[in-house]
Amino acid sequence: ISFCRFNQGKNEDGLTLLEPLIEECLRRNYHWLNVRCLYLRSAFESALNHQSKAIATAREGVVLAEKRGDSVGLLNLVSALVEYYRFVGNYDKSFAQVERGVQTVTSLPLDPIQSSRHYSFGALAFASVGFYDVAAEYQEEAMRISARAGIGDRVVYQQAFLGTINGKRGRFDEALLNVNNAVEKATVDGQVAYSLLHKAHIYRAMGDCGKAVDNYSQSIELYKQLEIPARLYEAHKGLLFCYISQSDTTRAQQEIATILPLIEQFRTAISEENNRNTFFETEQNVYDSVIDFEVSRMNNPEQAFKYLQDSRGRSLLDLLNKDAEAVDDPLDPKIIAHSVAQPESAEAIKQKLPEGAQLVQYAVLEDKTLIWVISKREIALRQSNVSRRVLNDTIQRYLSVISKPPNDREAEITLARQLYTFLIQPIENLLDNKKIICIIPDKNLSYIPFSALISPASQKYLIEEYVVTTSESPSVFLSCTQNAAQKAPFKDERLLSVGNPRFDRAAFPDLDDLPNAKREAQEIASNYKDRLPLLEANATVAAVMSEISRSDVVHLALHSVLDNDLPLNSSLLLAGSGTQSQLHAYEVYRLGLERTRLVVLSSCQTGAERYYDGEGMASLARSFIGAGVPLVVASLWPVDSAATEKLMVLFPQERRQTSTAIALANAQRAMLHDSQTRFQSPYYWAAFTLNGGYAEF
Numbered sequence: 001i002s003f004c005r006f007n008q009g010k011n012e013d014g015l016t017l018l019e020p021l022i023e024e025c026l027r028r029n030y031h032w033l034n035v036r037c038l039y040l041r042s043a044f045e046s047a048l049n050h051q052s053k054a055i056a057t058a059r060e061g062v063v064l065a066e067k068r069g070d071s072v073g074l075l076n077l078v079s080a081l082v083e084y085y086r087f088v089g090n091y092d093k094s095f096a097q098v099e100r101g102v103q104t105v106t107s108l109p110l111d112p113i114q115s116s117r118h119y120s121f122g123a124l125a126f127a128s129v130g131f132y133d134v135a136a137e138y139q140e141e142a143m144r145i146s147a148r149a150g151i152g153d154r155v156v157y158q159q160a161f162l163g164t165i166n167g168k169r170g171r172f173d174e175a176l177l178n179v180n181n182a183v184e185k186a187t188v189d190g191q192v193a194y195s196l197l198h199k200a201h202i203y204r205a206m207g208d209c210g211k212a213v214d215n216y217s218q219s220i221e222l223y224k225q226l227e228i229p230a231r232l233y234e235a236h237k238g239l240l241f242c243y244i245s246q247s248d249t250t251r252a253q254q255e256i257a258t259i260l261p262l263i264e265q266f267r268t269a270i271s272e273e274n275n276r277n278t279f280f281e282t283e284q285n286v287y288d289s290v291i292d293f294e295v296s297r298m299n300n301p302e303q304a305f306k307y308l309q310d311s312r313g314r315s316l317l318d319l320l321n322k323d324a325e326a327v328d329d330p331l332d333p334k335i336i337a338h339s340v341a342q343p344e345s346a347e348a349i350k351q352k353l354p355e356g357a358q359l360v361q362y363a364v365l366e367d368k369t370l371i372w373v374i375s376k377r378e379i380a381l382r383q384s385n386v387s388r389r390v391l392n393d394t395i396q397r398y399l400s401v402i403s404k405p406p407n408d409r410e411a412e413i414t415l416a417r418q419l420y421t422f423l424i425q426p427i428e429n430l431l432d433n434k435k436i437i438c439i440i441p442d443k444n445l446s447y448i449p450f451s452a453l454i455s456p457a458s459q460k461y462l463i464e465e466y467v468v469t470t471s472e473s474p475s476v477f478l479s480c481t482q483n484a485a486q487k488a489p490f491k492d493e494r495l496l497s498v499g500n501p502r503f504d505r506a507a508f509p510d511l512d513d514l515p516n517a518k519r520e521a522q523e524i525a526s527n528y529k530d531r532l533p534l535l536e537a538n539a540t541v542a543a544v545m546s547e548i549s550r551s552d553v554v555h556l557a558l559h560s561v562l563d564n565d566l567p568l569n570s571s572l573l574l575a576g577s578g579t580q581s582q583l584h585a586y587e588v589y590r591l592g593l594e595r596t597r598l599v600v601l602s603s604c605q606t607g608a609e610r611y612y613d614g615e616g617m618a619s620l621a622r623s624f625i626g627a628g629v630p631l632v633v634a635s636l637w638p639v640d641s642a643a644t645e646k647l648m649v650l651f652p653q654e655r656r657q658t659s660t661a662i663a664l665a666n667a668q669r670a671m672l673h674d675s676q677t678r679f680q681s682p683y684y685w686a687a688f689t690l691n692g693g694y695a696e697f
Contacts, residue, residue: 035073089278313473333586480693
């Protein structure tokens with residue numbers, strides 16, 4: 001009965017019927033039946049837009065099916081996970097499930113419906129990342145299986161989607177033939193809606209927005225009746241892009257008012273941070289399009305600024321507002337959001353911004369870069385007419401020379417000037433060198449050291465004229481600033497200084513000993529009366545976790561191990577044997593560092609790991625900010641040990657006299673003018689940036 005309710009689109013009723021059966025299966029150990037029930041429950045949850053629940057339920061079913069040797073039930077759940085992970089944009093996991101299922105399909109005699117469905121989901125996953133030739137192969141195999149088995153209704157969906165794939169390949173005649181065949185064979189509303197949706201996609205790819213709009217509109221009317229949020233969102237998104245392309249501002253505004261609330265519903269429905277980040281990275285083009293639309297078509301920078309805040313740094317804001325928590329699961333660590341924190345409004349940002357700070361927020365669009373400069377008195381917008389492609393190319397070339405020991409000084413200077421021209425020159429007259437300038441980067445801007453950009457006019461580095469910090473969004477900056485203000489009254493700081501932990505060399509054979517890190521930790525400790533240096537064998541995970549929450553300042557001079565596929569598994573290497581020497585990012589999130597106000601990550605690339613469009617850098621620095629630390633110093637590239645020791649010894653000496661932000665800037669300026677000319681190169685000092693908020697200490 002529950003399955004019938006699913007086919008009728010009565011998802012709430014079907015799920016209500018199913019839950020008692022699952023409980024009874026558990027009570028009576030009906031494992032085979034429970035695997036089917038979990039598969040169906042996950043389908044209901046996905047249809048109801050509870051994406052995180054759908055993934056969790058399907059994974060629970062996978063574990064049970066594996067334990068019982070239930071290959072048929074396992075394939076159903078693996079195929080479902082292909083689609084669930086694809087929908088939230090977690091393509092690595094989606095592809096892993098595709099491969100896993102193909103091994104089962106090709107080795108066992110199975111129901112052709114199962115085999116066909118798995119290949120179709122694989123096609124959808126590959127098409128979502130632009131692998132259209134591979135997607136076509138998978139979809140054609142799905143259609144062959146369906147045709148041989150006489151599964152007519154499935155062929156309708158498969159032909160419609162093959163049409164979209166062929167459209168993406170530029171084979172428009174084939175595409176229209178595919179989708180028209182699907183429309184003719186469709187017998188129920190779901191098939192008709194799906195076929196019309198893909199016909200609209202093909203016409204939009206052909207540049208015929210008039211016909212695309214007609215087909216999108218028809219599919220939307222059907223999907224409203226069917227109550228399928230994911231398909232409604234897809235159709236409305238296509239409609240929005242068509243209206244923008246047609247310069248139909250009235251209808252485009254109506255679509256914006258429809259589609260952005262749908263996106264917010266998905267934000268609520270996807271609770272795991274990694275899945276949420278990947279979904280919104282995939283959908284960032286919607287926000288970028290509406291931001292561009294408001295500025296370029298509507299001349300409404302205030303509304304564009306609001307959309308910018310709605311789309312940036314939201315998951316980190318949930319953590320800072322205690323609306324999320326890290327789940328301690330070494331096999332699959334995750335951060336679960338319990339609610340959604342709202343970003344600050346433009347007026348609130350101005351009101352709460354400290355007098356001593358200015359914010360510079362970027363939005364990198366396809367054909368331009370928008371730059372907002374925010375102070376207590378105004379929010380001003382400027383535009384840099386550089387395309388995303390040219391900007392990215394310049395950034396990549398710049399990073400290739402600055403992140404290595406200097407060997408092409410001329411190219412480094414030329415590229416630093418070019419980036420200054422793109423990113424700083426349009427706002428130069430708005431910047432106040434008496435204030436801390438907090439850069440809020442977008443996309444690949446997160447990887448560049450703004451302090452090392454060179455003014456073509458003065459020939460000076462930006463660091464010589466301004467003190468520069470970074471943050472993920474204005475709301476994150478203000479949250480960290482408030483946190484810093486609550487920790488400011490403490491004058492006599494307690495230091496935890498960790499240097500050159502004696503980690504397991506056999507487990508990490510490619511990492512060298514760090515004698516400079518030991519000296520660095522000792523010299524830094526000499527600047528504090530209340531200090532605890534943990535060196536070499538004494539710097540165990542247990543010792544650090546015991547002391548870190550009792551410390552105001554934490555200095556970590558050690559190796560880090562990055563995991564770009566799953567940033568929560570990135571770790572700091574401490575003393576111990578094997579993997580027991582690792583303090584993982586997900587463990588840091590759980591520390592609850594209520595006292596700690598500054599963490600210095602004197603290690604390689606602790607501030608630059610995987611970047612998510614819209615959310616920012618998923619780095620070790622982020623884990624400390626999420627744990628409650630308002631200021632974190634971290635690095636953008638692998639750093640030189642001797643130069644790092646020199647910089648990090650200068651930094652606390654400067655900090656005795658002034659604030660953290662100014663102290664780091666002064667230490668970097670001292671390196672720039674060092675008597676050892678090799679240390680004057682930005683490679684040796686510019687990697688380290690201060691992340692978080694504004695602080696007087």
